[in-house]
Amino acid sequence: MIILEVKNLSVGYNSHLAVKNISFSLEEGKTLALLGPNGAGKSTIFKAILGLLPYQGDIIWHKKPQIGFVPQRFDFDKSIPVTVKEFMLLHANSNLQFWFPPKKIISDIKKKLTLVGAAGLLDRKIGELSSGQFQRILIARALFGRPNILLFDEPTADIDIEGEMTIYPLLRKLSKELGFTLIIISHDLNIVYDFADKVVCVNKKMMCFGAPKKILTPKQLNELYGEGVGFYVHHEHKH
Amino acid sequence: MDIGVLAVSLIVGISASMLGVFIILRRIALVSDVLSHVALPGMALSLFFGVNVFFGAFAALLLAVLGIFFLEKKSKIAFETIVGIFFTMSLALGMVFFENKYELVEGLFGNVKNITNFDVFIAIFLGAIVTAVTVLFFRSFAHMTFSKELAQSEGFPIKRLNLIFLILLACVIALGIKVVGTLLMGALTILPVSIAKNLSGSLKMMTFLSVLFGVLVVSLGLFIAPLFNIPVSAAIILTGGLLFLLSLFKFRQI
Numbered sequence: 073m074i075i076l077e078v079k080n081l082s083v084g085y086n087s088h089l090a091v092k093n094i095s096f097s098l099e100e101g102k103t104l105a106l107l108g109p110n111g112a113g114k115s116t117i118f119k120a121i122l123g124l125l126p127y128q129g130d131i132i133w134h135k136k137p138q139i140g141f142v143p144q145r146f147d148f149d150k151s152i153p154v155t156v157k158e159f160m161l162l163h164a165n166s167n168l169q170f171w172f173p174p175k176k177i178i179s180d181i182k183k184k185l186t187l188v189g190a191a192g193l194l195d196r197k198i199g200e201l202s203s204g205q206f207q208r209i210l211i212a213r214a215l216f217g218r219p220n221i222l223l224f225d226e227p228t229a230d231i232d233i234e235g236e237m238t239i240y241p242l243l244r245k246l247s248k249e250l251g252f253t254l255i256i257i258s259h260d261l262n263i264v265y266d267f268a269d270k271v272v273c274v275n276k277k278m279m280c281f282g283a284p285k286k287i288l289t290p291k292q293l294n295e296l297y298g299e300g301v302g303f304y305v306h307h308e309h310k311h
Numbered sequence: 312m313d314i315g316v317l318a319v320s321l322i323v324g325i326s327a328s329m330l331g332v333f334i335i336l337r338r339i340a341l342v343s344d345v346l347s348h349v350a351l352p353g354m355a356l357s358l359f360f361g362v363n364v365f366f367g368a369f370a371a372l373l374l375a376v377l378g379i380f381f382l383e384k385k386s387k388i389a390f391e392t393i394v395g396i397f398f399t400m401s402l403a404l405g406m407v408f409f410e411n412k413y414e415l416v417e418g419l420f421g422n423v424k425n426i427t428n429f430d431v432f433i434a435i436f437l438g439a440i441v442t443a444v445t446v447l448f449f450r451s452f453a454h455m456t457f458s459k460e461l462a463q464s465e466g467f468p469i470k471r472l473n474l475i476f477l478i479l480l481a482c483v484i485a486l487g488i489k490v491v492g493t494l495l496m497g498a499l500t501i502l503p504v505s506i507a508k509n510l511s512g513s514l515k516m517m518t519f520l521s522v523l524f525g526v527l528v529v530s531l532g533l534f535i536a537p538l539f540n541i542p543v544s545a546a547i548i549l550t551g552g553l554l555f556l557l558s559l560f561k562f563r564q565i
Binding site for chain 1: 335336338446447448449450451453454456457458460461463464465508511512513514515516517
């Protein structure tokens with residue numbers, strides 16, 4: 073069943089269009105990747121889907137979306153003493169619950185942290201986490217709203233390779249267990265090749281849409297990234 | 312010591328240190344410092360018209376934060392630039408409007424001897440509101456300091472929250488002007504929370520300690536000033552500075 077249809081989506085900042093005429097659809101429970109070079113407008117598409125930017129065209133949901141959003145790691149003062157527990161509590165439903173969290177919310181936070189393999193981090197300060205650990209916390213936060221669709225924006229900088237390698241299998245596992253549909257922004261062809269059911273290639277405009285193994289041909293990639301970009305297809309991981 | 316002076320000073324200490332948590336979280340320490348000077352021309356005008364300087368200060372600050380808010384929204388000029396321009400213009404206007412240079416100095420450095428019963432009433436009323444609103448919006452304010460995008464995507468009305476924050480800032484600065492003056496009020500919003508930050512292991516503890524140090528710094532300043540025969544405002548800020556230096560030797564975080 074199709075959960076999301078995007079038709080002729082164009083998003084503009086101050087009269088110039090960041091992306092133009094993007095169309096794709098997404099089936100429930102599947103993984104879609106947005107692929108493209110830096111500045112291609114991938115995050116802009118996310119913002120339009122999240123309803124944070126005005127757009128032209130249609131974004132049609134065939135099921136009421138409950139969107140979980142994992143932003144790229146963001147910049148904040150690392151010396152601020154905010155614990156993982158507090159960071160998760162910012163999601164609590166009322167201000168009072170932030171100050172006096174009921175046991176139920178704390179146990180819910182613990183459950184979510186366990187799901188992402190970060191159970192031991194509850195009382196650590198977020199400024200002291202590795203980038204991979206922090207990303208897991210961001211995923212745990214996104215799970216708090218019981219999403220049926222998760223938007224995952226892959227970080228471009230400060231990537232901790234080891235963390236990155238395990239994050240996609242984790243996302244896939246969570247998507248199966250919790251039953252959400254996944255849209256990822258990725259710059260990594262291998263990741264897209266291994267993990268996505270469908271891929272939308274974007275560089276300001278729509279370049280291709282389809283199953284990665286079919287459409288990510290050397291010719292297509294050259295068009296997307298310019299000459300000389302190849303990728304190494306590694307063998308399917310068995311977990 | 313006059314009980315009114317003590318009351319106003321403590322309220323200023325509490326509300327400034329509470330809101331200060333977000334000034335530090337949002338890394339806009341210098342903005343609040345600089346913003347405090349905007350009060351000056353308002354104070355001069357209220358002296359001219361013979362009304363309580365609090366009103367002039369508050370009106371000028373409110374005008375400034377609203378101006379900053381809309382300019383930031385409508386133009387591409389950086390927040391710091393806008394604040395910087397408001398600041399220098401205000402200082403210049405203040406110099407033009409203050410006829411009596413002695414009053415200008417009082418405006419800049421505060422004078423607790425001038426605190427009237429009416430000031431006490433306003434301080435208690437407004438201080439309570441500012442503190443309550445800060446507590447009420449604590450989670451939202453904290454939320455948007457980490458990631459505007461994330462906060463927006465979760466439905467936090469960040470523009471409105473930002474406006475509320477700026478108005479609170481205007482209130483706090485206006486409150487503190489009689490106690491420590493415009494030049495030093497910025498420091499009172501930064502010092503207690505900076506001390507607390509060095510000692511805390513969580514955001515809740517940092518907020519709690521910040522308020523505690525806000526009270527402590529103000530009380531110590533009031534106590535020390537007559538002993539050394541120095542102005543109260545200077546005593547408060549110097550005490551805060553000294554405690555901040557001590558807090559750098561992180562004994563143990565709590």
